[in-house]
Amino acid sequence: MISDVAKKIKFTYIDLETAVSAQTYKKAQNIFNGGDIKDLEYLPSMAVAYVKGSSNYYEVAVSYKDIYKSDCNCYAGERGNICKHVIALALQILKDAGVEKENITATTLAEAKKIISSAIKKIKPYNGPSKIWFSYQHNLEVAALIIKQVIKELPADKEVAKYLWSLVLKLSKKLSHGGVDDSDGFVGGAIDGIVEKIANIAQKNKEILPLAQKFTKDYTGFGFEGYLKQLLE
Numbered sequence: 162m163i164s165d166v167a168k169k170i171k172f173t174y175i176d177l178e179t180a181v182s183a184q185t186y187k188k189a190q191n192i193f194n195g196g197d198i199k200d201l202e203y204l205p206s207m208a209v210a211y212v213k214g215s216s217n218y219y220e221v222a223v224s225y226k227d228i229y230k231s232d233c234n235c236y237a238g239e240r241g242n243i244c245k246h247v248i249a250l251a252l253q254i255l256k257d258a259g260v261e262k263e264n265i266t267a268t269t270l271a272e273a274k275k276i277i278s279s280a281i282k283k284i285k286p287y288n289g290p291s292k293i294w295f296s297y298q299h300n301l302e303v304a305a306l307i308i309k310q311v312i313k314e315l316p317a318d319k320e321v322a323k324y325l326w327s328l329v330l331k332l333s334k335k336l337s338h339g340g341v342d343d344s345d346g347f348v349g350g351a352i353d354g355i356v357e358k359i360a361n362i363a364q365k366n367k368e369i370l371p372l373a374q375k376f377t378k379d380y381t382g383f384g385f386e387g388y389l390k391q392l393l394e
Contacts, residue, residue: 166203167258169225174262175303180243189248198253208254212246221250229296265310273311280307286340298345305351312358317365325359326376333381360392
């Protein structure tokens with residue numbers, strides 16, 4: 162039953178959008194919107210179907226747990242790449258399961274905390290094997306994207322500034338002691354974005370400037386306090 166499948170799905174719309182280029186994602190949407198998926202069958206751990214390509218249909222299997230464990234017998238899929246056919250079928254799965262597109266905008270601190278708390282769960286230690294490295298980095302990329310997007314519209318007040326700096330310290334600790342492999346710099350980039358938001362808040366609300374300057378006395382281990390000091394000068 163599709164209700165059972167919904168409980169097993171671990172990927173989201175954001176996972177799909179960031180797994181391929183914007184051009185490939187658009188092509189996948191066209192396949193999905195065009196109804197070019199046939200003989201869809203939901204199995205215990207994956208969904209299988211025939212998905213229309215440029216000239217014929219391809220056999221596609223999408224894992225509920227990890228989009229990177231999906232398969233397609235098209236040219237790109239046989240070379241280990243995530244193709245438009247996999248994304249199209251994944252979009253169909255999300256629709257059938259009643260999964261709504263996630264909200265990654267927040268105007269209040271409470272909203273931001275809830276969304277960011279969920280995103281941080283994707284930032285885990287890397288324990289191998291090497292074959293899951295790309296999937297692992299993708300999860301870091303998605304988490305970073307969410308964090309940077311969510312903080313954009315937060316108000317310029319002290320509670321927001323305090324929370325954001327605590328987030329800098331928390332993520333820095335994950336990098337230094339949490340076993341996170343940030344080889345592609347996604348988490349570090351997210352932290353830079355948070356620091357920039359704090360500096361922006363301090364510029365908009367001068368009452369926060371002394372607090373932000375106090376943050377620069379903390380040690381992050383990666384120079385984020387120095388970056389904040391530079392932005393505040």
